[in-house]
Amino acid sequence: MFRSDTFSQTIVELYGERGRLWLSELPILLDALAASWELVVLPPFPSLTYHYVAPALQTNGESVVLKVGVPNPELLTEIAALRFFDGRGAAHLIAADERRGALLIERLTPGTALHTLEPDDQTILAAALVMQQIWRPAPEQHPFPTIADWGKGLTHLRRTFDGGSGPFPAALVDAVEWLYAKLERSSAPPAVLHGDLHQGNMLAARRMPWLAIDPKGVVGEPACETGALLRNPPPWRTLCELACIMERRVYLLAEALGFERERIAGWGLAQAVLSAWWSYEDHGHGWEEALACAEALYRVVLR
Structure with a gap:
């Protein structure tokens, strides 16, 4: 088989x-x-x-x-x-x-993944259009986890390392705990989000230029959706280069979606750290790329 x-x-x-x-x-x-x-x-x-x-x-x-x-x-x-x-x-x-x-x-045909589109600016703008097609206000009763539920991963991280941060930089974890709480308190009305809308989860289709596959399904403010897109960068060589890619993507998403750059960068940073933690929790390995994205986004947040 x-x-x-x-x-x-x-x-x-x-x-x-x-x-x-x-x-x-x-x-x-x-x-x-x-x-x-x-x-x-x-x-x-x-x-x-x-x-x-x-x-x-x-x-x-x-x-x-x-x-x-x-x-x-x-x-x-x-x-x-x-x-x-x-x-x-x-x-x-x-x-x-x-x-x-x-x-x-x-089945979506031709089924080419969005990450094959170049240049990167076009990829981000195409993804923003898919986001706007997907989002609908969250009903009062629903079966989905919330962004607040996802944030409990940070509590699990601390518990696993007896209050420390294990292999994850303490400054990043500290910043994300503070940032997550701040973003939650000031969130816009919630929508049902894809939850994992990265460039490999959008495919070329006949009835629309690009359509999403493999949603996780999560409820939160729409700006949260940008996190998965940010932490899947094109090839990069240095942390400085990666930070430039992140800054450009944050700018484009803010222009296309009308969100504040600070919220996009903040949710991107928070979800990159969570993604690194989930890799550790599920597999015990494979968190390095998400952590590099978190460090690059941390530089963007601090600017």
């Missing part, structure tokens, strides 16, 4: 024995989903990470995408987010099976 040692390792890192069992039963699950949804499931896309994702054909010949993961709260909020967006700025959800952790999604 497939072989991906990296994919299997990631699943086991995240879910332990439950992940091993899920991997062993995945071929049976795929056959069952193919029968339920009347699909011909094709070989998976390359570079599987947290989910098994493969193109598939419906009986009418329509090309779709089958996405399957270990059932967990984040997968459930992805399904809820796609339903809420209903194709506005994002791929359509065709069907879902929450119990089995499966989604059937509109």
Whole structure:
């Protein structure tokens, strides 16, 4: 069926024995989903990470995408987010099976990722348009975590290191704790956000120039959405160069979206530190790039 040692390792890192069992039963699950949804499931896309994702054909010949993961709260909020967006700025959800952790999604063609667009200014402006298509006011009752819930990661970080900051610079963690509280207190009315709208999660499509995939689904002020975009920079060589990239991106996003530059840079810094912590918490490694982005954004915030 497939072989991906990296994919299997990631699943086991995240879910332990439950992940091993899920991997062993995945071929049976795929056959069952193919029968339920009347699909011909094709070989998976390359570079599987947290989910098994493969193109598939419906009986009418329509090309779709089958996405399957270990059932967990984040997968459930992805399904809820796609339903809420209903194709506005994002791929359509065709069907879902929450119990089995499966989604059937509109296949976006040509499907080129936004990070292939050049120059970087065009990438940021295209992403801003996708954001504006997606955002809708958050309903009073919803299934999504909030930005305040995400901020509890900082408490977990402190608890893990007995009040310290472990491998993360103390000045950054101190600044983000203060900044997070300040931004929350002064937040604009909340919207349902994508939550992970980086350049790899926006694809070229026929019905719109770019559409989003893989939402996490989170409720917060719209300015929060820019964080994932900021912490996925083009190639850079020095921290000074990275800070210049961040400053330019903050400026462009502020102009395109009408937010204060300070809020964009602040949320970017806060989410970069959280992203580094989540990498540590989930895998025990791989936080260095997010931390470098946080350090670069710290320079922007201080200016």
